Amino acid sequence: MIMNDSMLKNIRLKDGVFAPRQETNWKTTIPGCIRRCEETGRLKAFELKWKEGDPDKPHIFWDSDVAKVLEGMSASLQIHPDPAMEKKLDELIDLVIGAQQPDGYLNTHFTVIDQDKRWTNLHDWHELYCAGHLMEAAVAHYQATGRRKFLDAMRRYADYIDSLFGRDPGKKRGYPGHEEIELALVKLYHASGEKRYLELARYFVEERGTEPNYFVTAENFPEAGLKNRQAHKPVREQTEVDGHAVRAMYLFAGLADIAGETSDPALLECAERLFRNTVQRRMYITGGVGSTQFGEAFTHDFDLPNALAYAESCAAIGLALFAKRLLDITGKCEYADVLERVLYNNGLSGISLQGDTFFYANPLEMNETFFERGHIYSSRQKWFDCSCCPTNYCRFLPRLGLFCADAAPDRLRIDIPAAMEICRPEYAVEVTGKYPYDGRIGIKIKKGGDFTLSVRIPSWCRKHEILLNGKAVAVSDDGYWTSKRVWQTGDEVTLILKLVPEVVYADPRVPADIGKAAVQRGPVVYCLESTDNPGILLHSARIPAHPEFTLRAAEGLPAGTEALLFRGEAVKPSDGPLYGTNPPAYEAVQLCAVPFALWQNRGKSAMQIYLQVK
CATH class of the missing domain: 2.60.40.1180 (Golgi alpha-mannosidase II)
Structure with a gap:
């Protein structure tokens, strides 16, 4: 049931959308992320030589960035064998496992900085999160090469964690603030055959949110913040997807793994219930999830603003992982429908065609005067202080074939x-x-x-x-x-x-989209981009309820990409007063829409998905 990288060799993409992304990842994204990890001190941190006053102080989540790059390198080797990359991978693995402590612990920050604070702040300090990513990287390396040194090192780390956490007397009753280790432990179980790892994963899922609440009683974490960590109630009792979107998707992907591995129908029903709440009430048409930058989180049902959308790239990847697991367990088409929506839209919009710049957040609207805030930028960036998204693409793109087919x-x-x-x-x-x-x-x-x-x-x-x-x-x-x-x-x-362009309306309970519609053809969501519609205020664009669409080759985008032309109305910019009594003057215009996933690959631009319906 679990995605297995050893199957990557069985599926080779040859299409015009995914296959070029995989090649660019191998040639550009992975080498670029390695270089950034070197420049920012993320790799040097594993030498454990940092001291007060030195630059590039190791951060609590840096290890996870390196781990995702290693995982991506291993997965990429399955589809693009590359001796030079394999040699570099082995060098980096030696660097990483060289930082492992005699008891199995491996975390650069808490080994050289807060040495006496191991496991004292699970809700904020990402130790278990980083451990999970290292475990995933080790499993990917083992599946790609058959070599065990990284896997064995991470088994020692997992054994150490297993000795600390659980319900046995003397153990901590804690669990991660940022989920990820749950699904990683299931992978480690599959790679090693050690059932303790599956049981530990199940413990982390089942213990979460139980009373007395560990975060509140052991770490004095405010109860008001528990929902952001999905720790406000036991997972089995949760009916709505809440809190930090990436954390939620990783938790529920792990939940689905455990439900499948243990054949627990109640746990599977819980996973399906939470998935349906996500996609029926809290997901954007692009497959994006997480509607606010505050807490990078879900808010409430049907709260899906467009210009203020967060829709983090990592959250879309997490939703793809969640959907794929439920698809493999149940075989239900509804999960493949969502998976496809993510892959062709929000799943690819976060990375440029060149593979060297990234969106952290993916709003559905970007006007000419967009105000950048937090991680919401008006153009893709080369790197971020928190670079979870660029490094996530390193490992996500090589596995696109596994999302397309299941070959048993x-x-x-x-x-x-x-x-x-x-x-x-x-x-x-x-x-x-x-x-x-x-x-x-x-x-x-x-x-x-x-x-x-x-x-x-x-x-x-x-x-x-x-x-x-x-x-x-x-x-x-x-x-x-x-x-x-x-x-x-x-x-x-x-x-x-039959691929027909369609005008798509959101549920009328979505306030942001009432009176508006989007354009979709097959699984591809389209947007207006100022590059194709110069001199038009995109946010003023109107679309007929039943437009006539014409297909043409998209200019400046990959061969085979289809643009959609249709007649509509819009207001052209003017220098009038800020307020007045005269209504805006609409005029008939020809509008051109291109796939949302490809927007802003031809220079900085404005963008609009939802259009007013005239």
Whole structure:
């Protein structure tokens, strides 16, 4: 059930959207993040030589940034074997595990600075969070290379943590303030076979928010802040997704892992309940989550402002992880629908096509006079003091193939029909086409075998057709076409999805979007960008309820990208008084929309997703 990097070798993306991002990650993003970690002292911190007065004081979360880069390097090696990168990876791993203490502890900040404060502030100080990322990196390295030194080092760390935390007498009844270690321990369990790690993960999930509350009684943390840490009540009792969005998504991804591993129906129901609250009441049309910069958090149902949206890149990645786990456990199409929405929109908007600049937050609206605040910038940045998002892309992008298909020995489930090659000892399949800009997809059996093939029919698709060796076949109503048979080499399935631009309305309970609509074609959400619409106040743009759309190649964006042209209305800028009695003068204009994920790759610009409906 758990995503396994060893399957990366089985799935090779060949499409025009994801595959180029993977190559850019390998060539640019990962080397760039390594360089930034060197320049900012993140790597040097593992030498444990810092002393008072030196620059680049090791921060409490720096270890996690390095860990994510190492994890990304390992995952990337599976799809882009690179001896030079592998050599650099081994050097960095030696540097990291060289900082491990005799008892197994590994944290640069608390080894050289607050040496007497280990585990004294779990709600704020990120020790368990950093440990989790190091464990994930170790598992990824082991799965990529088969070498155990990093894995064994992180097992020693996990054993040390297991000796400290739990319900046994003498142990701390604590849990992480920033969740992440929960899903990492499940990965470590799979890589090692040591069930104690699964039990420790379950403890961290189940203990959270119980009474007496550890954060309140042991660390004097104010009760008012518990919701931001998802610690205001036991997880099984939570019905709404609250607090810090990234923390919540990582926690619930770990919750889903544990529900699947332990076959706990009540825990699975809890995970599904929280997922549905997220996507039915608190998710943006782009797949973004987290509607406020204050606490980087969820607020309440239907509170989804556009210009003030936070929609952190890491939170979108976290939602993808959560959705993928529930999809693999249940096989329900609803999770693939959300996963696809994230991947083609907010999941990619946070990183430039060049792979060297990043959005931390991803608002749905950016006007010409946007006021930058917190981590919400009007243009992508090369780096941040808190650079969780750039380093997260290092490890997220190599795994895009695992989000598109699940290839087991006796079954193949294609969730997102991007062009790809899927090769296993038991069978080989080639998926061709130009999805998501063209709805005709070919699925050809390159090596026959006895297995079940399932192909998803997206919920956004109003009309579709499936042909098996040229003959139409029926589709069930569960969102998948499935056929179990002895497939012959040369067999071919043709999936035809009608891609039609649509005007999409938010639930009327979303105050920010009442009287407005967005444009979507297939899974791709579109936006107006001032680059394509010069001289127009984008926030004044109006769209007809039933516009006529024309497709054309998007200018200055990757080959195959489709732009949408339609007639609308807008106000042109003027030098009039700030207030007056004359209404704005609207005029007919041709508007051009491009995929939101690709905005601001042609220079700084204004952007608008939701348009007034005339």
